Amino acid sequence: MKRSNASVALAIAAVLTLTGCGGSSPSGTTASGSPSPASSVPTPTPKAYTNEELTAIVAGLKDAQGQPLTVVPAAQIDQGLIAAREMLRTAVITPKACGVLIDNNTQVPEGSTYAAGASLAAKAKTATVMTVFAVKDPSVMTAQFEKSAAALNDCSTYTIELKGQKITNEMKPVDVTVEADKSLAALTIQTTPAGKKQVCNVTVLGVKGTLAVSVMKTGAVGAVTAADAPELVKLVNAALAAG
Template sequence: MKKSMKAGALLVAGVFALSGCGSSDDGSKAASESSPSATATPTPTLAVGQSQYTPEELEAALQAVKADQGLSGEIANQEMLSPLLQEAPDALAGVTITPEKCDVLATTDIAGILESANMAMLMLTATDMLMIASHPDESVMEKQFADNSLLLEECAQFQMEAAGQVMTASIEPVDATTDAEQTQAFRTAITAGEEVTESTQLSVVSGTTNIQITLNGPEGGASMSKAEDLANALLAELAK
């Protein structure tokens, strides 16, 4: 479990560079800010993510969904994740990304984000996982939207270099739908020499809350409908 948790901790950090939560509402948001008639419309109250959830609330929600869905994987709470999350910024510090415009890590305060977020993780299988993060406000999500728009539109392929090893990464969007305000899924392939590592990630955002489901392996996309159902179940549990 310790090895899996460490992989999950590194995933959390990577989420802020490669997560699939790009905003599809940027245009409508800008219009509402500039239009007097639009701003007169009350903003609906969020059922999930109106404020930051406590670590205990996140763990309880995962426990409830795990029991309801008949899952058997282990849950890592905030206390278990914290020591591993502290290692994530250092692990990413030695990674160089080219072209430079694709290095959104350079403008992301990974340490600050991890320190202020409350998190919990559920291992779905030995390699697949569900991570939930709750932030103090929505500003983290807003930056993610901008970063992901850049990655998906202009950085479909880029290189990463770490410890003298050069890896090529490609990312492409995948169709997905959930009950959240924002839903996006994408597929990533990382090539190092002759080895290719593939994963599919579903990301949903509601207010301050971000749910990430990562499915590793070439067949990950085949389980997208199950991931969507699981995300919806967790959203419903948080809304109670």
């Protein structure tokens, strides 16, 4: 897959925190029940994942067209994230509060593991990118999710100015049902300084315990729509089930 490190990292980072597809609709919560006495039920140890285990999850999945996901090497992800951080360091976000999306986009919690894969649909000129991400402490995942969700709710429209070019992002929540503790789904359309709507992304995120799975489909306006969300939900559900 001939893609630059920076472009791969930006796509992966986008699905990590829905930067590329803002707007959120939390659709899953942990089922409630009668609490058990702390002394009688020991606290379960959060499940940990290695990069190899997460890579195996990605490698075992196929997109909606039956095409296997191509795994992105971990070294390429790391190199790309460094390039992305440098690229976005001088970005100006308006409103300023929406900058949290960029911050989350390029910061990886210490001790976390991750893997990514992608597939390209040449005829439709779209790409599907999956990121599987795990942390040691589930509270870290919850905090990151809630921080992003709060920012996304306040950032239905925001701009990113980078190297003199200003891109406007319009974000809309997408209603989906994900088999997860917490989930987000959204659609974004990016508009150029000339007023041309050029890119559309749909992203679905599901979180279960210490594991998060994000899938983004990106392409030209018209090639990608909110109607693509269900196929992304299937991928998220499959990855979470495999974990």
